[in-house]
Amino acid sequence: MxxxxxxxxxxxxxxxxxxxxxxxxxxxxxxxxxxxxxxxxxxxxxxxxxxxxxxxxLKGCYLPRAGDLVIGKVVEMRLGSWNVDINSPYTAILFTSEALDRPFNSRKEDMTQILDVGDLVLAQVISFDRARGPALTIRDSGLGRIVHGNIVKMTPTKIPRLIGRRGSMINMIKREIGCHITIGQNGLILVSGKKPALEALAIKIIRKIEEEAHTSGLTNRITEFIAKEKSGLNDEKSNE
Missing domain, CATH: 2.40.50.100 (RNA polymerase II/Efflux pump adaptor protein, barrel-sandwich hybrid domain)
Known part of the structure; x- marks a missing residue:
């Protein structure tokens, strides 16, 4: 048998x-x-x-939703599209029609001039179902290939703690540190600033929030932590 x-x-x-x-x-x-x-x-x-x-x-993993802002890495290039790792069990797809505001001519144009394998992108999820996987766009203003800054990885389920109620936590960090911080709902965060020391401080703060996300009184502790760290930076500067 x-x-x-x-x-x-x-x-x-x-x-x-x-x-x-x-x-x-x-x-x-x-x-x-x-x-x-x-x-x-x-x-x-x-x-x-x-x-x-x-x-x-899927516990603790990022599950895409239409409208989410995500940071991803191009891992494969196909005819008319790129596969993008968005820190999820599902690999996303980005079609050339969602990367350009004009038709793409595959006979005359090279896709690597737009995006190549290894490039980091800031994108938006436009659709998702488990049968086909998430589809992305980079056509909107502010989206596209990432050319500078540092990427920080955070557990996706802790992203709301970094944002805070009505954006209170992240806005406070931006105001105090003076860095540009773009949060991907998939747990990847882009940090860029004029000074490396401030970028490093922003990353340090993000790490602290992730470690203490489960505790109460976090906003007050982060405020005190920032004040202490900034004071230390000022002392170092005055001693130069």
């Missing part, structure tokens, strides 16, 4: 107890095996490497 063999397609949304594979397969992370069947042990996206079947947990 022929042995039954089955494996679920990659990047399919699964729930605990859902069958992932049957036959000669191994259970990887967030999966378990009973007999010759492999099941999911949590909500996530199915995946496999060879015969190792596992689930990418």
């Amino acid at each position: 022929r042995e039954v063999s089955f494996i679920i397609e990659k990047r399919k949304f699964v729930i605990p107890g859902e069958l992932l594979a049957e036959g000669d397969y191994n259970a990887g992370s967030n999966a378990f095996k009973e007999g010759n069947k492999v099941y999911s042990s949590m909500v996530g996206l199915s995946n496999n490497v060879g015969r190792n079947v596992y689930v990418v947990s």
Whole structure:
């Protein structure tokens, strides 16, 4: 009798107890095996490497929503589009029609002159469903290839703490530090300023907020922390 063999397609949304594979397969992370069947042990996206079947947990991950501002990295270039890593289980796609305000002529133009593999981009999610993945645009003002600044990574679920109620936290940081800070909802943050020392301080503040996001009284502590750090910078400057 022929042995039954089955494996679920990659990047399919699964729930605990859902069958992932049957036959000669191994259970990887967030999966378990009973007999010759492999099941999911949590909500996530199915995946496999060879015969190792596992689930990418969605807990704490960034799940795209239309309208989100994101920072991503171009990881692949195809005819008429780029694949962009947006720090999510889902790879985003950016079509040339959403990168230019005019038609793209593939016979006469080189896509690498617009964006190349390895480039960082500030983009907006225009649509998303789990079947097709997120689609991006960089046509709006202020969007496009990132040419300067530092990228800081933060747990996406802690981004609201960095923003604060009605933008109170991030606006206070910008006002006190004098740096330009662009927050991607996907947990990537662009920091740029006129002075490296102030950029470094802004990054230090972001790290502190991430570490203490679960605590109360954070705004007051960050205000005091900024005052102390700025005082230290002024002392260093006066001693030069």
